[in-house]
Amino acid sequence: MPDMTVFTGERSRQGYRINKLASSLTEPANREAFLADEDAYCRRYGLTDQERQLIAERDWNGIVAAGGNIYLFIKIAATIGSNLVAVGARMRGESVEEFLATRPVNQGP
């Protein structure tokens, strides 16, 4: 059984600021503003010191624990030039190469 953090109403309440910031990144102008000054952008969305630190450190597991939803924080990752595989590998504590080696397509017949 996989280890999971179910996205409940309580988590949605807890993660609302981070998720709302991430949601805003569907606008190109907001992505530019985020890239120009990440910390200022995070303050605009009222993130706490701890939440700003999680984003600054790209601590995706910490963001999950803080109520972040993957479908939203992937927008932060994409804005900074990352991608789902890189984010996923990091959450597993692996390099991208290590993670890709676990995939069925790379496991041989």
Next chain:
Amino acid sequence: MGSIVGGIGVSHAPSLARAYDEGLSDHPDWADVFAMFPPAAEWLAGLDPDALVVVYNDHMNRFFFDAYPTFALGVADEYPQADEGWGLRPLPDLVGDSDLGWHLARSLVADEFDPTVCQEMVVDHGVYSVLPFLAEPPWSTPIVPVAVNVIRHPLPTPGRCFRLGQAIARAVASYPDDRRVVVVATGGMSHQLHGPDFGHLAPEWDNQFLDLLERDPSQLCQLDHSDYMQRGGAESVEIIMWLAMRGAVGGSARRLHRAYAAPMLTGYGLISFEPA
């Protein structure tokens, strides 16, 4: 009078969209996934339906958690592509069927399903990642999008999704003019996208789901969300949307296509039905 002439269940993913855009049909990571689609796409082209009702979920590109509908129904004549945070793909906007959309709104509400009725909707990879595999753009077949909350719990039950599909079928059947409609449901299959078990795949369960969807969907309706999540990963619970398609095509529908591959992050499935 309208009729349901087919049903398709198919997985969606942003990476599937990227694979299409980059033309990775021969890439080892993607060859098995690309190979799933042509027989169903050919069948769909032959059916030439008047509209597609597409049951999918919005990944916070049209709706946010300030007001996230359990069910939402599009009644527009066009559905632009959503910018999900990484720019737009070189694909046209979708044509809508406003008349059918409003008819569905009236019929579903009279049937005691109460979707949020949307006169404007942008549509994300829940529709856009699979549509090019089912029909070559530019697309002329109009769609009616039906979005389901499969992300923020509490979620509608699997049985509720099945009954939504039955209600969609009643709505189509009561349409005043001829309309041949295919119901498409997207999402799944096994995948988990967060935490230390990112990348969880469950091919055995995915194939059991396909078996049951064909032969005994009532068993799938009786499972609860935690059963789905524990078997297929937290995000895989979205597979309950396929039950809406199964409800729409009816109990005696004949299964036509079935394909499955799980090379990388997601169990990709495709199944199609033809009503009896």
